Amino acid sequence: MNIVEATLERIKPVSPQLLEQAQGRLDIKTKPLGSLGRLEEFGRRFAAISGTLNPDTAKKVIFTFAGDHGVTDEGVSAFPKEVTPQMAFNILAGGAGVNVLARHAGAEVRLVDVGVDYDFNGVEGLIDRKVARGTRNFAKGPAMTRDEVLAALKVGIDQADQCKAEGVAMAGTGELGIGNTTPSSAIIAAISGIPVRELTHRGTGINDAGLENKIRAIEQGLAVNRPDPKDPLDVLTKVGGLEIAAIAGLVLGCAANGIPVVVDGFISTAGALIASEMHPHVRDYIFAAHASVEIGHRFMLERIGATPILNLDLRLGEGTGAALAMGLIEAGVKVLKEMATFEQAGVTEQL
Template identity: 65%
Template sequence: MSDFNLQAVFARIQPISEEKLKTIQSRIDRQAKPQGSLGRLEELSRRYVAITGREDIRAKRIYTFAGDHGVAAEGVSAFPAEVTPQMVYNFIEGGAAVNALARHAGAEVRVVDMGVNHDFAGLSGLIDRKIAMGTGNIAIGPAMTREQALAALQAGVELAAQAKDDGVDLLGTGDMGIANTTPSSAIVAAFTGLTPFQVTHRGTGIDDAALGKKIKVINRALEINQPDPEDPIDVLAKVGGFEIAGIAGLVLGCAAEGLPVVVDGFISTAGALIASELHPHVRDYIFAAHQSVEIGHRHMLQRIGQQPLLDLNLRLGEGTGGALAMTLIEASLQVLREVRTFDDAGVSAGDDQ
């Protein structure tokens, strides 16, 4: 940890050039179509090219971060904690939903153990960044120490740098961790001041009684831990998760490396929110994949200042929505490259062009 300097990461994060955005939009506006007629596809290509300086994607990668949560002991999930390591094995074997959708998108999935309560014994293909065997139970104390939070952020930052070195042009986030909608709801409540009732939903599909319990658990976690919204690392340490911290680090690292990052759903956006609270220009590099069914998600996205690309009633996580959104970004770049201008196509522009 001694060699990790978060301020040095912040110093490398620059806002996206407004001049570059305008130049790219000017080219789009000259294409043989009514101005603005491809809607948000124009936004995607404009932002991607402004960030990367490229008009294509050489390689796409999704990092799926996994971690266990002590708060699972409170009965806030429909699934037992044993499912977290079981799903990690499934990801590695290529048999999960994110694997299928990533194959469709032409993206590689890499699985990162941030804090699963299981010994994977050198499992081939698994990236080992384990901080501890799961977080503490936020209903009775902090999730982790500040030092652990920083170590988890460092892991994500380093993975972004590795992806850059590997020639990856577009990254995506994913998560796995039974009970992780509970810390995610606590995080958005801490930053927005909204009540847990306003930002907490059913996660894996819990019933009304369990939802009521979950809301009470989050209230208790906020009361006991008193996370400071002016100090995002304090929020992360007190009510977060190791996989959420890894995602936050990855998003920070992407901004520092000049890489666009497609942020998946509720849990991934909790990580992106931490990153955005740490540095204001981080949001320039974020593409919000989809609108989660989780009711707290829209409040996160509003605070980050991003509109989701898709609304498909997804609530799985893993990086599934991120894989789908990557295909939209790739489609937008194909339009940018291949649609001719009015002059090149010999098409008369309308008066409003």
């Protein structure tokens, strides 16, 4: 049994009893029933996932997985792949969007190199788990081998296991990789059967001609590789990405360890979708951070069964949306833990 199979065996349903008990506590707080809306949902679910009605939220970590993509050879991005390592150094220096928003949320950012086509030479702060120097061009053949996919999944699972060992209360997903909206659109197209044109958007800002070319490359990749929609690992192997695989591994690992996982935008949700297709209970551990501008994101969220927390027209990635959503999830937990009951406050309950 490999680590992926072992992790899948560890995933259990979230306790319906704890969900009910948490809601019971929320219902006796000094407020009309349900009046704090989705904050109550966040608190209830966080408690049930964590296995306690008094969950800790102190330690929060966002994992930004980085990888390059061979399909950029098809001209699908407005930026060259050299930007991937350049942005990695920006994150390590604390200057990227995810760094700013994570600091605001009180979260740590950990950058994991799972597939950047660059030698970082052991730079301080980088978690070096490189599986390969990018994927292959999936418009011409499979993006990865099965062994590469399993190795990248293990990278994410290992981070989740480390979170459990460290007492991390909440994990967030993020990504970095020029061209990675292309495999993300390919993944949801392969799994859903929805036409590529209805799932593909402008990524980093390509023009109309660039968008047509991106659609062509994805359609060509699906035709060449014929991924099996019933086999999420086959889809991931043929048209996915190393960082997407690592995100899938992190989500699986968080579910196995009872850690709430906040999934960022379009690319992160591609990884979460793969994880959800691999095990039916994974979706219960996921908080969807936001609704991305990328048009394929809605279909991913619908398939997972997740309702996004925010809708701010975000499309940066990195884990930026996850950082923002963490604050609202934590607010919901604090309502559960800190808000007075009618009895404690001496307030008459509603009739």
